[in-house]
Amino acid sequence: MTPPDHPASPAARRIIVTGCDHAYFELVAELIASIRDHADTTIGVIDCGMTVAQRERLGAQGVLVLAPHIPDYAPRRALAKRPSLAINISKLWLDQMLPDFDLILWLDADTWVQDGQALERMFEAAMSRTLAIVPEIGAKRADLLGVRWLCPGWMQIRSFLYKNATRARLPFAIRRRIGAKPLLNAGVFCLHRHAPIWTVLRQWQALILPRRHMAFTQDQLCMALAVYIDGQPVTFLDNSHNYIGPWLLDEATGMLANLFFPHAPVGIVHMASQKAMRNALENTLAIPTVQGGTVAVNLRYGGMRALSGRGG
Incomplete structure (x- = not known):
C-alpha cells in the first residue's frame, strides 16, 4: 500500500488542570467526577494546601498532583497569608509545568462539567494555538460596562x-x-503548549504581580492585556462554556439551561460568587425553570445529582 502524502499527525496529548487547598477539595472531587462522566482525559490538580489523605485520594484515582510554580517576583508575604494564591499565579506557567502535554485545559475548582461536548470544543478551539476563552458578555449581566x-x-x-x-x-x-473591553474569564481557558501567548502572559505577570494587592486578579488582567494590547490571537467561545448565570433549570431534562432561547444545556457550570452553595450542599438558591416554575437547587455537581435522584 502506498503511504499517504500527508500521514496523520499523532493525537494531541491532552490534560485538564485545576487547583485547590484542603477547603476546596470536595469541590475538586466533584469536578473530577463530572469530568469522568464524559471523558477519560488526564487530570491534574495543583496542590496549594491539601492534606496528605486528600493527596492520596487523588493519587488512587490516577490524578496527577502538581506542585505550584512560584516565580521569584511573586509577593511572598501575600502567599504566606493566603497560599492558594499560588494557583492563580501558576495558571500562566502551565506550559512549563506540563511539558508532556500539548493541550492544556484549565477549570477552576468551583466549576463542573454538565455537557462533555464543551470540553471537546475547548480543546478544538485551542488546536490553532490561540487562547480559547469566554468573554463576559451576554446573559450574565444587563449592563455590559460598569x-x-x-x-x-x-x-x-x-x-x-x-x-x-x-x-x-x-x-x-x-x-x-x-477599560471598556469585556473581561476574559480565566476560570475556564484552553491553550496549546506551544501557543505564543504564554511568554507574553508572563511578561505582564512579571510587571504586575510584584505590585500591591494584585495576586488574586493578575491572571485575568494579564490575559486581557495580552489580547487587547499585544494583539495575541484569541478564539472566543459562547457563555455556555463558562456559565456564571443567570440560572435556569429545564425540568424536562433536570439540567441547568442557558438563559438564551432555545435554552440549550449549559456545558461548564461556574459557581463564581456562590459562596454559600460552595460551602455546603444543603444551601440552595431558588431559580426559575424553563417551564415557568421555581425550584430550590444547589448548583454544585453533587446538588444537581441529588436533584435528579442520582446522588449518593
Missing part, C-alpha cells in the same frame, strides 16, 4: 479591567484601551 454617573454627560468607568489596571499602576493609555 459606570458611575457623576453628573449629566459625565461618568466614571468602573469595569473590572479598568479598576485592576489602575491598581496595577498601568499607564492611562493602556487603561483607556482596555
Whole structure:
C-alpha cells in the first residue's frame, strides 16, 4: 500500500488542570467526577494546601498532583497569608509545568462539567494555538460596562479591567484601551503548549504581580492585556462554556439551561460568587425553570445529582 502524502499527525496529548487547598477539595472531587462522566482525559490538580489523605485520594484515582510554580517576583508575604494564591499565579506557567502535554485545559475548582461536548470544543478551539476563552458578555449581566454617573454627560468607568489596571499602576493609555473591553474569564481557558501567548502572559505577570494587592486578579488582567494590547490571537467561545448565570433549570431534562432561547444545556457550570452553595450542599438558591416554575437547587455537581435522584 502506498503511504499517504500527508500521514496523520499523532493525537494531541491532552490534560485538564485545576487547583485547590484542603477547603476546596470536595469541590475538586466533584469536578473530577463530572469530568469522568464524559471523558477519560488526564487530570491534574495543583496542590496549594491539601492534606496528605486528600493527596492520596487523588493519587488512587490516577490524578496527577502538581506542585505550584512560584516565580521569584511573586509577593511572598501575600502567599504566606493566603497560599492558594499560588494557583492563580501558576495558571500562566502551565506550559512549563506540563511539558508532556500539548493541550492544556484549565477549570477552576468551583466549576463542573454538565455537557462533555464543551470540553471537546475547548480543546478544538485551542488546536490553532490561540487562547480559547469566554468573554463576559451576554446573559450574565444587563449592563455590559460598569459606570458611575457623576453628573449629566459625565461618568466614571468602573469595569473590572479598568479598576485592576489602575491598581496595577498601568499607564492611562493602556487603561483607556482596555477599560471598556469585556473581561476574559480565566476560570475556564484552553491553550496549546506551544501557543505564543504564554511568554507574553508572563511578561505582564512579571510587571504586575510584584505590585500591591494584585495576586488574586493578575491572571485575568494579564490575559486581557495580552489580547487587547499585544494583539495575541484569541478564539472566543459562547457563555455556555463558562456559565456564571443567570440560572435556569429545564425540568424536562433536570439540567441547568442557558438563559438564551432555545435554552440549550449549559456545558461548564461556574459557581463564581456562590459562596454559600460552595460551602455546603444543603444551601440552595431558588431559580426559575424553563417551564415557568421555581425550584430550590444547589448548583454544585453533587446538588444537581441529588436533584435528579442520582446522588449518593
